[in-house]
Amino acid sequence: MKRLRRTTSAVLFATATLAASPQQPAASSEAATARHFAAIRSQPPLLLAFLNEMPKGGDLHNHLAGAIYAESYLQWAAADNLCLATATMTIVAGACEASAGRPPVGDILQNAALYGQAIDAMSMRNWDPKLSGHDHFFETFGRFGPEVGKIGEMLAEVAARAAAEHVSYLELMLTPDGGVAVRKGLEAGWDPDLGKLRDKLLAAGFDDVVSAATRRLDEAEARQRDLLHCGMPQADAGCLVTARYISVVARASLPALVFAQMLAGFEIVTHEPRVVALNLVQPEDAPIATRDFSLHMSMLDFLHRLYPKVAITLHAGELVDGLVAPEALRFHIRDSVEKGHALRIGHGAGVMYEDGALALLKEMASRRILVEIALSSNDLVLGIKGGRHPLRTYLKYGVPVALVTDDAGVARSTLTLEFRKGVEEQGLDYRTLKQMARNSLAYAFADAGTKKRLRAELELAFREFERRQLSAFPKP
Numbered sequence: 001m002k003r004l005r006r007t008t009s010a011v012l013f014a015t016a017t018l019a020a021s022p023q024q025p026a027a028s029s030e031a032a033t034a035r036h037f038a039a040i041r042s043q044p045p046l047l048l049a050f051l052n053e054m055p056k057g058g059d060l061h062n063h064l065a066g067a068i069y070a071e072s073y074l075q076w077a078a079a080d081n082l083c084l085a086t087a088t089m090t091i092v093a094g095a096c097e098a099s100a101g102r103p104p105v106g107d108i109l110q111n112a113a114l115y116g117q118a119i120d121a122m123s124m125r126n127w128d129p130k131l132s133g134h135d136h137f138f139e140t141f142g143r144f145g146p147e148v149g150k151i152g153e154m155l156a157e158v159a160a161r162a163a164a165e166h167v168s169y170l171e172l173m174l175t176p177d178g179g180v181a182v183r184k185g186l187e188a189g190w191d192p193d194l195g196k197l198r199d200k201l202l203a204a205g206f207d208d209v210v211s212a213a214t215r216r217l218d219e220a221e222a223r224q225r226d227l228l229h230c231g232m233p234q235a236d237a238g239c240l241v242t243a244r245y246i247s248v249v250a251r252a253s254l255p256a257l258v259f260a261q262m263l264a265g266f267e268i269v270t271h272e273p274r275v276v277a278l279n280l281v282q283p284e285d286a287p288i289a290t291r292d293f294s295l296h297m298s299m300l301d302f303l304h305r306l307y308p309k310v311a312i313t314l315h316a317g318e319l320v321d322g323l324v325a326p327e328a329l330r331f332h333i334r335d336s337v338e339k340g341h342a343l344r345i346g347h348g349a350g351v352m353y354e355d356g357a358l359a360l361l362k363e364m365a366s367r368r369i370l371v372e373i374a375l376s377s378n379d380l381v382l383g384i385k386g387g388r389h390p391l392r393t394y395l396k397y398g399v400p401v402a403l404v405t406d407d408a409g410v411a412r413s414t415l416t417l418e419f420r421k422g423v424e425e426q427g428l429d430y431r432t433l434k435q436m437a438r439n440s441l442a443y444a445f446a447d448a449g450t451k452k453r454l455r456a457e458l459e460l461a462f463r464e465f466e467r468r469q470l471s472a473f474p475k476p
Contacts, residue, residue, distance in 0.1 A: 026463065030431070033466040037430035041423055050469065051419045055461035057437035058169030058444055058454070059162065059405055059415050060313075061346050061372035063281065064151075065141060065174070066407025067158045070122035073144050074115070076153065077105040082145060084108050089121030091145025124380050125412050133380045134323070138283055140410050151216065152223020159238035160228060161408075165416045166461070169444060169454050170243045176213035176268055176275050182253075184209065185260025194259065194302045201263055209264045210271045217245065217274055242454060244446050246313065247278045251296060252286040259299050266307040276445035277311035279346065284318045290328050297339040304341045311445045313372070314342040317350035320382040329353035334360050337369055344443060346372045346404075349384050352393065361397040370443040371399055374406035375421040376413045391426050402440040403433075434462065 040046040073091065077084070083096035084105050096104040108114045120126045122143045127136055151174070162170055184201055191197040225231070230239035247265035249258055265278030280296060282289060289296075300312060316336035319329055333354055336342045345364075348371040354360050364371070371394055379385040394401050403418045405411070422428040422436075441455050 029463065029466040029470075030434070033469050034430040036469055041429075044424075047423060048416075048420060049472075051416050051423070053166065053465060053468070053472075054416075054419065054433070055166045055168070055437060055458055055465055056415050056419065057167070057402075057440035057458055058171065059167055060171050060344065060370075060402055060440055060444060061374060061404035061406055062158070062170055062172050063174075063407050064154055064158065064172045065144060066410045067172070067405065068144075068154050069157075069409040069412075070119040070125075072153070072157055072409075073122060074105055074109060074118060076150050077145055078109055081106070084114070084118060086114065088143065089118050090143040093146045123410050123412055127380070133383065134283075137377075137381045137407075137410060151220035153227065155220055155224040155243065156227040156236075156238065159224065159241040159243060160236050161238075161414065162241045163237035165414055167415055168241060168457060168461075169441060169446070170241060171246055171276065171445065172243055173246045173248050173279055173281060176216060176245055176247050176272070177209045177264055178212055178216050180209045180212045181206075181260045181264030182250075182257050184264075185257040188256060188260065190254070190256035190259075194299060197256075197259060198263060198303075198306075201260060206263070206267065210268055213247075213264075213268045213275065214272050217272070242446070242450060243274075244276045244444075245274055246445075247275050248281045249278060250282050251280040251284075251289040251292075252282040253288065255292060255295060258292070258296060262299055262303055266303050266310050269310045270307060273447065276447075277313050277343075279313050280315055284315055284332065285324045285328070290324060293328070293332060294335070297335050300340040312340060312342050313344040313346060313445075314340050315346040316340075316342070316348065317345065317354070318347040318378075318382070319350040319353070320384060321353065323382070326353075330355045337364065337367070342369065343445075344370045344372055347374055347378065347406075348372075348394070349378045349382055349390060351390050358397075361393070361399055365398040365400075368400055368443075370439060371401045372404045373401050373422075374404050375418055375425065376411040377406035379421075380411055386425050389426065391422075395432070400439050400443060402436050402443065437462075 037050060040050060077091045082105050083092050083094065083102040084090070085092050086101045086103065091105060092102065096102050098107065108118060122140050124133070124137060127133060158170060158172065184204060184206060188197065188200050188204060191200065225239070228236040228238050247268050249261040249265060251258060262278065268275045269278060304312065314336040317333040319332065321329065329350055331354060333345060333348055333351055336345060351357055351360065373391050375385070375389065378389060391401065403415065403422055405413055405415050405418060408414055419433060422433065437458065441451060441458060444451055446454070
Protein backbone atom coordinates (compact mmCIF):
# COMPACT_ATOMS: atom_id res chain seq x y z
CA MET A 1 0.00 0.00 0.00
CA LYS A 2 1.34 3.38 -0.94
CA ARG A 3 2.35 5.56 1.97
CA LEU A 4 1.65 9.23 2.35
CA ARG A 5 5.28 10.30 2.33
CA ARG A 6 5.96 8.51 -0.94
CA THR A 7 2.80 9.94 -2.50
CA THR A 8 3.65 13.45 -1.30
CA SER A 9 7.18 13.15 -2.65
CA ALA A 10 5.85 12.02 -6.01
CA VAL A 11 3.46 14.97 -6.18
CA LEU A 12 6.25 17.42 -5.26
CA PHE A 13 8.54 15.88 -7.85
CA ALA A 14 5.83 16.09 -10.49
CA THR A 15 5.16 19.72 -9.62
CA ALA A 16 8.84 20.61 -9.77
CA THR A 17 9.31 18.77 -13.06
CA LEU A 18 6.35 20.44 -14.69
CA ALA A 19 7.47 23.86 -13.50
CA ALA A 20 11.16 23.50 -14.33
CA SER A 21 11.28 21.82 -17.74
CA PRO A 22 9.55 22.49 -21.06
CA GLN A 23 6.48 20.33 -21.60
CA GLN A 24 4.40 19.41 -24.58
CA PRO A 25 1.25 21.51 -24.77
CA ALA A 26 -1.51 19.87 -22.76
CA ALA A 27 -3.60 19.17 -25.86
CA SER A 28 -0.66 17.46 -27.60
CA SER A 29 0.10 15.33 -24.55
CA GLU A 30 -3.53 14.33 -24.24
CA ALA A 31 -3.70 13.44 -27.93
CA ALA A 32 -0.61 11.27 -27.69
CA THR A 33 -2.02 9.50 -24.62
CA ALA A 34 -5.33 8.99 -26.40
CA ARG A 35 -3.50 7.35 -29.32
CA HIS A 36 -1.55 5.15 -26.94
CA PHE A 37 -4.78 4.19 -25.18
CA ALA A 38 -6.43 3.31 -28.51
CA ALA A 39 -3.50 1.03 -29.32
CA ILE A 40 -3.65 -0.91 -26.05
CA ARG A 41 -7.37 -0.92 -25.26
CA SER A 42 -7.84 -4.38 -26.80
CA GLN A 43 -4.96 -5.79 -24.74
CA PRO A 44 -6.49 -6.48 -21.31
CA PRO A 45 -3.24 -6.61 -19.28
CA LEU A 46 -1.98 -3.30 -20.68
CA LEU A 47 -5.42 -1.74 -20.40
CA LEU A 48 -5.61 -2.70 -16.74
CA ALA A 49 -2.15 -1.30 -16.04
CA PHE A 50 -3.16 1.96 -17.74
CA LEU A 51 -6.42 2.27 -15.80
CA ASN A 52 -4.80 1.34 -12.49
CA GLU A 53 -2.60 4.41 -12.75
CA MET A 54 -5.12 6.78 -14.30
CA PRO A 55 -6.37 9.64 -12.07
CA LYS A 56 -10.09 9.12 -11.50
CA GLY A 57 -11.24 12.17 -9.58
CA GLY A 58 -14.07 11.25 -7.23
CA ASP A 59 -16.55 8.50 -6.46
CA LEU A 60 -19.88 10.28 -6.02
CA HIS A 61 -22.16 7.30 -5.36
CA ASN A 62 -20.71 5.11 -2.64
CA HIS A 63 -22.74 3.42 0.11
CA LEU A 64 -20.30 3.09 3.00
CA ALA A 65 -21.80 -0.16 4.32
CA GLY A 66 -21.73 -1.74 0.85
CA ALA A 67 -18.23 -0.46 0.09
CA ILE A 68 -16.67 -2.73 2.72
CA TYR A 69 -15.47 -6.14 1.65
CA ALA A 70 -16.91 -9.14 3.50
CA GLU A 71 -13.47 -10.12 4.74
CA SER A 72 -13.36 -6.96 6.86
CA TYR A 73 -16.79 -7.54 8.38
CA LEU A 74 -15.74 -11.05 9.36
CA GLN A 75 -12.45 -9.86 10.87
CA TRP A 76 -14.22 -7.17 12.90
CA ALA A 77 -16.89 -9.64 14.05
CA ALA A 78 -14.23 -12.09 15.21
CA ALA A 79 -12.47 -9.34 17.16
CA ASP A 80 -15.77 -8.46 18.86
CA ASN A 81 -16.58 -12.11 19.71
CA LEU A 82 -19.68 -12.22 17.51
CA CYS A 83 -21.22 -15.34 16.01
CA LEU A 84 -22.21 -16.52 12.55
CA ALA A 85 -25.69 -17.95 12.04
CA THR A 86 -24.67 -20.53 9.45
CA ALA A 87 -28.21 -21.16 8.20
CA THR A 88 -28.29 -17.66 6.74
CA MET A 89 -24.58 -16.75 6.91
CA THR A 90 -25.44 -13.72 9.03
CA ILE A 91 -23.23 -12.15 11.70
CA VAL A 92 -25.18 -12.06 14.97
CA ALA A 93 -24.64 -11.05 18.59
CA GLY A 94 -25.28 -13.18 21.66
CA ALA A 95 -23.95 -16.47 22.94
CA CYS A 96 -22.12 -18.52 20.32
CA GLU A 97 -22.73 -22.26 20.12
CA ALA A 98 -21.41 -24.27 17.20
CA SER A 99 -23.78 -27.18 17.81
CA ALA A 100 -26.72 -24.79 17.45
CA GLY A 101 -25.45 -23.39 14.17
CA ARG A 102 -23.94 -20.25 15.75
CA PRO A 103 -20.18 -20.78 15.86
CA PRO A 104 -17.89 -17.90 16.84
CA VAL A 105 -16.81 -15.92 13.80
CA GLY A 106 -13.25 -16.46 15.03
CA ASP A 107 -13.71 -20.17 14.30
CA ILE A 108 -15.06 -19.37 10.82
CA LEU A 109 -11.79 -17.66 9.99
CA GLN A 110 -10.07 -21.02 10.55
CA ASN A 111 -12.55 -22.98 8.41
CA ALA A 112 -11.84 -22.40 4.73
CA ALA A 113 -15.15 -23.86 3.52
CA LEU A 114 -17.39 -21.84 5.86
CA TYR A 115 -15.25 -18.74 5.39
CA GLY A 116 -15.73 -18.95 1.63
CA GLN A 117 -19.46 -19.55 1.99
CA ALA A 118 -19.78 -16.53 4.28
CA ILE A 119 -17.99 -14.27 1.80
CA ASP A 120 -20.18 -15.54 -1.03
CA ALA A 121 -23.32 -14.90 1.03
CA MET A 122 -22.20 -11.38 1.98
CA SER A 123 -21.27 -10.36 -1.56
CA MET A 124 -21.83 -11.20 -5.21
CA ARG A 125 -18.74 -13.41 -5.34
CA ASN A 126 -19.59 -16.78 -6.94
CA TRP A 127 -23.19 -15.64 -7.28
CA ASP A 128 -25.34 -18.12 -9.22
CA PRO A 129 -26.69 -16.22 -12.25
CA LYS A 130 -29.63 -18.64 -12.36
CA LEU A 131 -30.89 -17.00 -9.16
CA SER A 132 -32.04 -13.43 -8.60
CA GLY A 133 -29.08 -11.07 -8.59
CA HIS A 134 -31.40 -8.33 -7.36
CA ASP A 135 -32.47 -10.29 -4.29
CA HIS A 136 -29.04 -11.62 -3.44
CA PHE A 137 -27.48 -8.15 -3.78
CA PHE A 138 -29.86 -6.45 -1.37
CA GLU A 139 -29.98 -9.39 1.06
CA THR A 140 -26.24 -9.08 1.67
CA PHE A 141 -26.75 -5.91 3.73
CA GLY A 142 -28.71 -7.80 6.36
CA ARG A 143 -25.82 -10.23 6.84
CA PHE A 144 -23.17 -7.71 7.87
CA GLY A 145 -24.19 -7.96 11.51
CA PRO A 146 -25.24 -5.61 14.31
CA GLU A 147 -24.03 -2.04 14.57
CA VAL A 148 -20.63 -2.39 16.22
CA GLY A 149 -19.28 1.14 15.98
CA LYS A 150 -16.85 0.44 13.17
CA ILE A 151 -17.50 3.59 11.14
CA GLY A 152 -13.92 4.76 11.65
CA GLU A 153 -12.58 1.43 10.44
CA MET A 154 -14.88 1.62 7.43
CA LEU A 155 -13.72 5.12 6.56
CA ALA A 156 -10.10 4.02 6.83
CA GLU A 157 -10.68 1.07 4.49
CA VAL A 158 -12.41 3.06 1.76
CA ALA A 159 -9.95 5.97 1.96
CA ALA A 160 -6.91 3.72 1.73
CA ARG A 161 -8.41 1.84 -1.21
CA ALA A 162 -9.34 5.09 -2.95
CA ALA A 163 -5.82 6.44 -2.66
CA ALA A 164 -4.36 3.21 -4.00
CA GLU A 165 -6.38 3.57 -7.21
CA HIS A 166 -5.86 7.33 -7.61
CA VAL A 167 -9.26 8.50 -6.39
CA SER A 168 -8.97 11.81 -4.56
CA TYR A 169 -12.54 12.47 -3.39
CA LEU A 170 -15.37 10.40 -1.91
CA GLU A 171 -19.00 11.16 -1.18
CA LEU A 172 -20.09 8.45 1.22
CA MET A 173 -23.71 7.59 1.97
CA LEU A 174 -24.44 6.82 5.61
CA THR A 175 -26.79 7.62 8.49
CA PRO A 176 -24.80 10.41 10.18
CA ASP A 177 -27.05 10.67 13.25
CA GLY A 178 -27.01 6.92 13.96
CA GLY A 179 -30.81 6.64 13.94
CA VAL A 180 -31.81 9.52 16.23
CA ALA A 181 -34.18 10.91 13.57
CA VAL A 182 -35.95 7.57 13.26
CA ARG A 183 -36.67 7.56 16.99
CA LYS A 184 -37.95 11.12 16.75
CA GLY A 185 -40.20 10.10 13.88
CA LEU A 186 -41.64 7.18 15.82
CA GLU A 187 -42.44 9.44 18.73
CA ALA A 188 -44.03 12.15 16.58
CA GLY A 189 -46.18 9.86 14.44
CA TRP A 190 -47.61 10.76 11.05
CA ASP A 191 -49.44 13.92 10.04
CA PRO A 192 -50.20 14.57 6.34
CA ASP A 193 -49.88 18.29 7.09
CA LEU A 194 -46.14 18.45 6.53
CA GLY A 195 -45.82 21.92 8.01
CA LYS A 196 -47.38 20.83 11.28
CA LEU A 197 -45.32 17.64 11.31
CA ARG A 198 -42.09 19.58 10.83
CA ASP A 199 -43.02 21.99 13.61
CA LYS A 200 -43.80 19.07 15.91
CA LEU A 201 -40.46 17.41 15.20
CA LEU A 202 -38.46 20.59 15.64
CA ALA A 203 -40.21 21.34 18.91
CA ALA A 204 -39.32 17.89 20.24
CA GLY A 205 -35.58 18.50 20.54
CA PHE A 206 -34.63 17.86 16.92
CA ASP A 207 -31.31 19.61 17.57
CA ASP A 208 -30.23 16.25 19.00
CA VAL A 209 -30.10 14.92 15.44
CA VAL A 210 -27.50 17.46 14.36
CA SER A 211 -25.39 17.13 17.50
CA ALA A 212 -25.47 13.33 17.20
CA ALA A 213 -24.29 13.56 13.59
CA THR A 214 -21.42 15.88 14.46
CA ARG A 215 -20.32 13.73 17.40
CA ARG A 216 -20.54 10.53 15.36
CA LEU A 217 -18.48 11.96 12.49
CA ASP A 218 -15.90 13.43 14.89
CA GLU A 219 -15.38 10.05 16.52
CA ALA A 220 -15.28 8.14 13.24
CA GLU A 221 -12.82 10.50 11.58
CA ALA A 222 -10.57 10.48 14.64
CA ARG A 223 -10.51 6.68 14.51
CA GLN A 224 -9.83 6.78 10.77
CA ARG A 225 -6.87 9.12 11.24
CA ASP A 226 -5.51 6.88 13.98
CA LEU A 227 -5.76 3.74 11.85
CA LEU A 228 -4.14 5.42 8.83
CA HIS A 229 -1.42 7.01 11.01
CA CYS A 230 -2.27 10.43 9.60
CA GLY A 231 0.28 13.07 10.57
CA MET A 232 2.94 10.42 11.17
CA PRO A 233 5.96 9.51 9.02
CA GLN A 234 4.33 6.18 8.13
CA ALA A 235 1.00 7.77 7.19
CA ASP A 236 -1.10 5.94 4.60
CA ALA A 237 -1.89 7.75 1.36
CA GLY A 238 -5.57 7.49 2.31
CA CYS A 239 -4.96 10.48 4.59
CA LEU A 240 -4.86 12.63 1.46
CA VAL A 241 -8.30 11.55 0.25
CA THR A 242 -11.03 14.12 0.86
CA ALA A 243 -14.34 12.68 2.08
CA ARG A 244 -17.77 14.24 2.39
CA TYR A 245 -21.00 12.56 3.45
CA ILE A 246 -24.52 12.14 2.12
CA SER A 247 -27.30 11.68 4.68
CA VAL A 248 -29.55 8.78 3.71
CA VAL A 249 -33.29 8.26 4.00
CA ALA A 250 -34.70 4.71 4.15
CA ARG A 251 -37.43 5.01 1.54
CA ALA A 252 -39.00 1.62 2.38
CA SER A 253 -40.12 2.95 5.77
CA LEU A 254 -43.42 4.34 7.02
CA PRO A 255 -44.15 7.95 5.99
CA ALA A 256 -43.51 9.37 9.48
CA LEU A 257 -40.03 7.85 9.53
CA VAL A 258 -39.23 8.88 5.96
CA PHE A 259 -40.18 12.49 6.66
CA ALA A 260 -38.21 12.57 9.91
CA GLN A 261 -35.11 11.28 8.12
CA MET A 262 -35.58 13.79 5.31
CA LEU A 263 -35.90 16.63 7.79
CA ALA A 264 -32.80 15.33 9.54
CA GLY A 265 -30.92 15.39 6.25
CA PHE A 266 -31.89 18.99 5.51
CA GLU A 267 -31.05 20.11 9.05
CA ILE A 268 -27.73 18.26 9.20
CA VAL A 269 -26.57 19.56 5.81
CA THR A 270 -27.51 23.08 6.92
CA HIS A 271 -25.46 22.91 10.12
CA GLU A 272 -22.72 20.29 9.56
CA PRO A 273 -20.44 21.18 6.60
CA ARG A 274 -19.06 17.67 6.20
CA VAL A 275 -22.53 16.41 5.25
CA VAL A 276 -23.22 17.87 1.82
CA ALA A 277 -26.46 16.33 0.51
CA LEU A 278 -29.20 13.80 1.15
CA ASN A 279 -30.43 10.79 -0.81
CA LEU A 280 -33.16 8.14 -0.66
CA VAL A 281 -31.83 4.59 -0.35
CA GLN A 282 -33.18 1.01 -0.30
CA PRO A 283 -34.60 -0.75 -3.37
CA GLU A 284 -36.65 1.56 -5.55
CA ASP A 285 -38.96 -1.37 -6.28
CA ALA A 286 -39.66 -2.17 -2.60
CA PRO A 287 -43.44 -2.18 -1.99
CA ILE A 288 -43.54 0.91 0.25
CA ALA A 289 -40.95 2.75 -1.85
CA THR A 290 -43.03 2.19 -4.97
CA ARG A 291 -46.36 2.95 -3.32
CA ASP A 292 -45.13 6.16 -1.67
CA PHE A 293 -42.83 7.43 -4.42
CA SER A 294 -44.99 10.44 -5.24
CA LEU A 295 -45.50 11.17 -1.55
CA HIS A 296 -41.73 11.18 -1.06
CA MET A 297 -41.32 13.64 -3.93
CA SER A 298 -43.95 15.89 -2.29
CA MET A 299 -42.00 15.75 0.96
CA LEU A 300 -38.80 16.75 -0.82
CA ASP A 301 -40.58 19.54 -2.67
CA PHE A 302 -41.94 20.90 0.62
CA LEU A 303 -38.61 20.78 2.40
CA HIS A 304 -36.67 22.13 -0.58
CA ARG A 305 -38.72 25.31 -0.43
CA LEU A 306 -37.62 25.77 3.19
CA TYR A 307 -33.98 24.72 2.63
CA PRO A 308 -33.26 25.75 -0.99
CA LYS A 309 -29.47 25.57 -0.61
CA VAL A 310 -29.40 21.91 0.46
CA ALA A 311 -28.26 19.61 -2.35
CA ILE A 312 -30.30 16.55 -3.26
CA THR A 313 -29.20 13.49 -5.22
CA LEU A 314 -31.69 10.67 -5.76
CA HIS A 315 -31.65 7.02 -6.69
CA ALA A 316 -34.05 6.89 -9.63
CA GLY A 317 -34.50 4.58 -12.57
CA GLU A 318 -32.79 1.66 -10.83
CA LEU A 319 -35.52 -0.34 -12.49
CA VAL A 320 -36.07 -2.60 -15.46
CA ASP A 321 -39.15 -4.01 -17.18
CA GLY A 322 -40.67 -6.90 -15.24
CA LEU A 323 -39.23 -5.78 -11.90
CA VAL A 324 -42.19 -3.46 -11.28
CA ALA A 325 -45.52 -2.73 -12.96
CA PRO A 326 -45.09 -0.70 -16.17
CA GLU A 327 -46.57 2.41 -14.55
CA ALA A 328 -43.67 2.68 -12.11
CA LEU A 329 -41.19 2.82 -14.99
CA ARG A 330 -42.75 5.88 -16.58
CA PHE A 331 -41.96 8.81 -14.30
CA HIS A 332 -39.45 8.19 -11.50
CA ILE A 333 -36.49 9.99 -13.06
CA ARG A 334 -38.52 12.93 -14.33
CA ASP A 335 -40.27 13.42 -11.00
CA SER A 336 -36.98 13.10 -9.12
CA VAL A 337 -35.63 16.01 -11.16
CA GLU A 338 -38.73 18.18 -11.39
CA LYS A 339 -40.45 17.51 -8.05
CA GLY A 340 -37.65 16.06 -5.96
CA HIS A 341 -35.20 18.79 -7.06
CA ALA A 342 -32.40 16.28 -7.64
CA LEU A 343 -29.19 17.83 -8.92
CA ARG A 344 -27.84 14.35 -9.66
CA ILE A 345 -29.50 11.03 -10.46
CA GLY A 346 -28.12 7.74 -9.17
CA HIS A 347 -28.25 4.88 -11.71
CA GLY A 348 -30.81 6.20 -14.20
CA ALA A 349 -30.70 2.80 -15.91
CA GLY A 350 -34.42 2.86 -16.71
CA VAL A 351 -34.45 6.26 -18.41
CA MET A 352 -35.70 4.97 -21.76
CA TYR A 353 -38.84 3.54 -20.11
CA GLU A 354 -39.88 7.05 -19.04
CA ASP A 355 -42.67 8.92 -20.79
CA GLY A 356 -41.08 11.34 -23.25
CA ALA A 357 -37.66 9.78 -22.69
CA LEU A 358 -35.87 11.79 -25.38
CA ALA A 359 -37.35 15.07 -24.13
CA LEU A 360 -36.26 14.09 -20.62
CA LEU A 361 -32.71 13.49 -21.82
CA LYS A 362 -32.66 16.93 -23.44
CA GLU A 363 -33.98 18.48 -20.23
CA MET A 364 -31.32 16.75 -18.13
CA ALA A 365 -28.63 17.91 -20.53
CA SER A 366 -29.94 21.48 -20.49
CA ARG A 367 -30.17 21.58 -16.69
CA ARG A 368 -26.82 19.77 -16.30
CA ILE A 369 -28.24 16.97 -14.17
CA LEU A 370 -25.40 14.51 -13.76
CA VAL A 371 -26.10 10.77 -13.79
CA GLU A 372 -24.04 8.56 -11.49
CA ILE A 373 -23.38 5.47 -13.65
CA ALA A 374 -22.88 2.19 -11.76
CA LEU A 375 -22.08 -0.42 -14.42
CA SER A 376 -21.34 -3.42 -12.18
CA SER A 377 -24.34 -2.77 -9.96
CA ASN A 378 -26.71 -2.37 -12.92
CA ASP A 379 -25.44 -5.62 -14.39
CA LEU A 380 -25.72 -7.61 -11.14
CA VAL A 381 -29.00 -6.15 -9.87
CA LEU A 382 -30.91 -5.39 -13.06
CA GLY A 383 -29.21 -7.52 -15.71
CA ILE A 384 -28.48 -4.41 -17.79
CA LYS A 385 -25.11 -4.28 -19.51
CA GLY A 386 -23.46 -3.64 -22.86
CA GLY A 387 -25.73 -2.20 -25.52
CA ARG A 388 -28.77 -2.37 -23.25
CA HIS A 389 -27.27 0.10 -20.83
CA PRO A 390 -28.21 3.74 -21.55
CA LEU A 391 -24.75 5.17 -20.87
CA ARG A 392 -24.02 5.73 -24.56
CA THR A 393 -27.43 7.36 -24.96
CA TYR A 394 -26.75 9.76 -22.10
CA LEU A 395 -23.48 10.69 -23.78
CA LYS A 396 -25.15 11.13 -27.17
CA TYR A 397 -27.64 13.59 -25.73
CA GLY A 398 -25.03 15.53 -23.79
CA VAL A 399 -26.14 14.50 -20.30
CA PRO A 400 -23.16 14.74 -17.91
CA VAL A 401 -22.16 11.40 -16.42
CA ALA A 402 -19.58 9.99 -14.01
CA LEU A 403 -18.67 6.39 -13.24
CA VAL A 404 -19.28 5.25 -9.65
CA THR A 405 -18.91 2.09 -7.58
CA ASP A 406 -22.29 2.07 -5.76
CA ASP A 407 -21.42 -0.87 -3.43
CA ALA A 408 -17.88 -1.91 -4.25
CA GLY A 409 -17.60 -4.49 -1.47
CA VAL A 410 -20.83 -6.24 -2.35
CA ALA A 411 -20.10 -6.13 -6.09
CA ARG A 412 -16.43 -7.09 -5.52
CA SER A 413 -15.40 -4.14 -7.65
CA THR A 414 -13.34 -0.95 -7.53
CA LEU A 415 -13.59 2.31 -9.44
CA THR A 416 -10.73 1.07 -11.62
CA LEU A 417 -12.79 -1.96 -12.61
CA GLU A 418 -15.78 0.29 -13.33
CA PHE A 419 -13.54 2.23 -15.72
CA ARG A 420 -12.49 -1.06 -17.33
CA LYS A 421 -16.13 -2.05 -17.83
CA GLY A 422 -16.67 1.36 -19.38
CA VAL A 423 -13.97 0.60 -21.93
CA GLU A 424 -14.68 -3.06 -22.59
CA GLU A 425 -18.48 -3.01 -22.45
CA GLN A 426 -19.34 0.57 -23.43
CA GLY A 427 -16.53 1.39 -25.85
CA LEU A 428 -15.40 4.51 -23.98
CA ASP A 429 -12.24 6.21 -25.21
CA TYR A 430 -9.58 8.00 -23.19
CA ARG A 431 -10.99 11.49 -23.59
CA THR A 432 -14.44 10.33 -22.45
CA LEU A 433 -12.98 8.65 -19.37
CA LYS A 434 -11.00 11.79 -18.61
CA GLN A 435 -14.11 13.95 -18.91
CA MET A 436 -15.98 11.62 -16.57
CA ALA A 437 -13.21 11.99 -14.00
CA ARG A 438 -13.45 15.76 -14.36
CA ASN A 439 -17.25 15.57 -14.03
CA SER A 440 -16.90 13.69 -10.77
CA LEU A 441 -15.35 16.79 -9.21
CA ALA A 442 -17.22 19.46 -11.17
CA TYR A 443 -20.55 18.03 -9.96
CA ALA A 444 -19.40 17.15 -6.44
CA PHE A 445 -21.31 18.75 -3.57
CA ALA A 446 -18.19 19.87 -1.69
CA ASP A 447 -17.76 23.58 -1.00
CA ALA A 448 -16.33 25.77 -3.75
CA GLY A 449 -12.87 26.07 -2.21
CA THR A 450 -12.47 22.32 -1.81
CA LYS A 451 -13.67 21.68 -5.37
CA LYS A 452 -11.27 24.26 -6.77
CA ARG A 453 -8.36 22.58 -4.98
CA LEU A 454 -9.38 19.08 -6.05
CA ARG A 455 -9.89 20.09 -9.68
CA ALA A 456 -6.50 21.78 -9.81
CA GLU A 457 -4.86 18.70 -8.31
CA LEU A 458 -6.63 16.48 -10.83
CA GLU A 459 -5.33 18.50 -13.77
CA LEU A 460 -1.82 18.30 -12.38
CA ALA A 461 -2.22 14.56 -11.89
CA PHE A 462 -3.41 14.15 -15.49
CA ARG A 463 -0.44 16.10 -16.84
CA GLU A 464 1.98 13.88 -14.94
CA PHE A 465 0.05 10.70 -15.84
CA GLU A 466 0.06 11.55 -19.54
CA ARG A 467 3.79 12.32 -19.40
CA ARG A 468 4.45 8.89 -17.89
CA GLN A 469 2.21 7.00 -20.29
CA LEU A 470 4.22 8.05 -23.31
CA SER A 471 7.16 5.98 -22.11
CA ALA A 472 5.55 3.49 -19.71
CA PHE A 473 4.79 0.65 -22.12
CA PRO A 474 6.55 -0.86 -25.11
CA LYS A 475 5.12 0.03 -28.49
CA PRO A 476 2.22 -2.30 -29.40
